Amino acid sequence: MVQGRIIKGIGGFYYVDTKQGLYECKARGIFRKKKITPLVGDMVDISIVDDKNKKGVIEDIHDRDSELIRPPISNVTKAIIVFAVKNPKPNLSLLDRFIVLAEKEGLNVVICISKVDLDDDNYLEEIKSIYGSSYNIIPVSNKLNIGIDEIKEELKNNISVFAGPSGVGKSSLLNSIDSNLKLEVGQISEKVKRGKHTTRHAQLIRLEEGGLVADTPGFSSLSLDEIEAIDLKEYFIEFRELSSECKFYKNCLHENEPDCQVKKALEEGTISRYRYDSYIQLLHEIRDRKRRY
Known part of the structure; x- marks a missing residue:
């Protein structure tokens, strides 16, 4: 058996990062029978089917320390929740939903406010007045290179998830944090002022300065179905x-x-x-x- 972590899952295939390299794996049928779905972030044991072509089978999934439903990622330690001061207009009710779900999983929450170079209405100060006593708030501007180093420090030695609605600049921010990523960046629709979805599936990315980060799909609503x-x-x-x-x-x-x-x-x-x-x-x-x- 070889131990590794699932860093990407797509179309029923799971890509497991091990000390021996990256293996493309299918999961044993027993998981489906038990209604267990492997998640990005899972530590797993795999058997090697074809070492030359890096093919394997997931045999066992280790216990999870945390599990997010949407995005479906396990073992996250930190949530970087990204909202913009404008384009798209921030929805603080949605921000609270992200916070609630992150708190439920015991994650360390950091609020990142992007596009502060557009903050003509001093909206950052309003957000600080609401959340600043409870959470670390990091203002960011990719254009002016503001806040990038602070975000890098937050990511070190963590498995972090970037969450937030489409168009707030999550992929752009990750590109600024690690120049090797070259993630696709979406455009803002002028008609609706919402971002076009660019990230199609969750995957973990190893950063050059340490830590793993998930670039996840943006979305505009969150369910609290699991909360009493x-x-x-x-x-x-x-x-x-x-x-x-x-x-x-x-x-x-x-x-x-x-x-x-x-x-x-x-x-x-x-x-x-x-x-x-x-x-x-x-x-x-x-x-x-x-x-x-």
């Missing part, structure tokens, strides 16, 4: 420390309960009104889904 209403508050990190002081502690949803420390902090202005309203919106969405199904 009672758990949502755990993924708003501003609430965590305060929650232990609530009268109903673990059962407090920070909505209508008495002696809620989160609502008290909201009234005192120490918690962002926007973040609280976003939490309530997502809470209602989860409840409505449960009632329908």
Whole structure:
């Protein structure tokens, strides 16, 4: 057996990076029977079928430390969530969804705000006022070479996923981070101001300065199907420390309960009104889904 990591999966073939080179592999039928799908990022054991042509078969999948549903990648340690100040216009509700899903998997979250050279409305400062107390926010401009070194430092010794809607410059940013990548860069549609999809499948890329990074397809909506209403508050990190002081502690949803420390902090202005309203919106969405199904 040879151990390696799946760095790309496409059309039922999995490309496994090992110390002996890159092998194109199929997965044993037993995985399909058990309804287990190998994921990019999985550590696997493979048997060699044709060493000359680098062909193999995936025999075993190691336990996963984390698993993202969309994009489908395992064992990620850090999420670089990329949003632009404009073109396309930022959707902070979507940003909160990315954050919630990353927090659910225990990932270290970094918020990257791209195209800051276009920030005529000082939108970066608004984002910092909402998220800056909880997350590292890195302003980036590929055009002006701003923030590239900071992102490189975040990527070192991590398996990182770049996530965010289409057109915000994820592929351009990766090209700036590692000049050897030469990833395809999409154009912004003038009609709808959204990016055209360029990345068709998730794959892990080894960076020259260390670390693995996934360039993933951009998308504009995220489902919270796997999250229960009672758990949502755990993924708003501003609430965590305060929650232990609530009268109903673990059962407090920070909505209508008495002696809620989160609502008290909201009234005192120490918690962002926007973040609280976003939490309530997502809470209602989860409840409505449960009632329908």
